[in-house]
Amino acid sequence: MMRVLSVSSSRADVGILHPVWAALIETGQVDLHVFFTGMHLASEAVDQTGSVPVGATVHRGGSDLGGTDGILAAEAMAHIGSAAAKVLGATNPDVLVVVGDRLDMVPTAMAALPMGVPIVHLHGGEITEGAMDDCVRRALSQISDRHCVAHEEARRNLVSMGIDNTKITVTGAPGLDTLRSAATIDAVEFAQTFSLPVGEPFRLVTVHPETKAADPLAPLNAVLEALAARPGPVLFTAPNSDPGGVEARERILDFCSRLDGAIFVETLGALYPSALRNAAIMLGNSSSGIIEAGLFGLPVLDIGERQTGRIYGHNVQRLPAVSDLIIAALDGLGRNPKRCSLGTPYGDGASSRKLATVVIETVKGSK
DSSP: OEEEEEEEOSHHHHHHHHHHHHHHHHTTSEEEEEEEOGGGGSTTOOOOGGGSOTTOEEEEOSOOOOSSOHHHHHHHHHHHHHHHHHHHHHHOOSEEEEETTOGGGHHHHHHHTTTTOOEEEESTTOOOTTSTHHHHHHHHHHHOSEEEESSHHHHHHHHHTTOOGGGEEEOOOTHHHHHHHOOOOOHHHHHHHTTOOTTSOOEEEEOOOOTTSSSTTHHHHHHHHHHHHSOOOEEEEOOOSSTTHHHHHHHHHHHHHHSTTEEEESOOGGGHHHHHHHOSEEEEOOHHHHHTGGGGTOOEEEESSTTTTOOOOTTEEEEOSOHHHHHHHHHHHOSSOOOOOSOOTTOOSOOHHHHHHHHHHHHHHTO
8 A cells, every 4th residue: 555645734725635535545555644734723723624535544733824924924834844744754655745835835845855755746837926825836846746737838837947747747626526526505505504695696705815915905905895885795705824814804804793794604615616606706816716616607706916827717807906996897797697608727627536646656656
């Protein structure tokens, strides 16, 4: 049996990684270990242990980035690196699987380097010019041995960075696998679950700090101003714990306390696919609006520069962080806009087995 250690540092990448974990277990060749760190260690974090397939071993350690400032984030990264070293030493994996672009993903990859553990990186080659995630993603790509990318443009971007083309596989985005196969609930049950008005269209909103901007909360402020000007049912999910995340959360909670029909949830978890199916529109700057919402034809207003550089489907309108422009876009779409044709540039929802094959090939190639 080959031993695989996979890292998850936020609620978002659980949905990305779950089908990959399941596909690895299903091969019958893998002893899977999962390391939860970063946002999973926050005091308000929802326990994601139940999302790990039967047969996998879960480890926890490190710290949440804190969501306040760079000093706290840097200290948390040091804690994550130390915890990761202990997990790597205890498990002695044949390969490490990392995903994406978060600061709290980097320490585990760096800990694997001096141990000579091969690294497989998911979702490299994408571009997000408005966030420090872009630098993180590039760093992870440069220290990884194999690359599973979501689309052809990502492959070309990695090649332009000097990555060996033979080490890159276009697999699609595995998060789509989770959404396509997930059970969903109907609009009435969904509304009742979250105390939303039954029968009324609602807006799904996720806004993270724009970490490379002079004003990281400008997109959130513009969205809140637009929603106040065009009130209606709104379902907010929590911002991440990047610097500025705590203040963003406080502003959202204050907004929800003052506006009827505005609901805040920490995370939608297994009900996220139902949210994408039942929402009228999605607003914010989450990568989910760019990558996954198109699978359901959900109209998306992507606000600000956080996702600048990513390819996107016809369901997405990109707007600057200006409330008047957001209001105009909302007026143009109407309260319950027609769904777009289904489809996303990020694959067909059948990526996980391709990814599992790459992971296994990496182990075999390293021996």
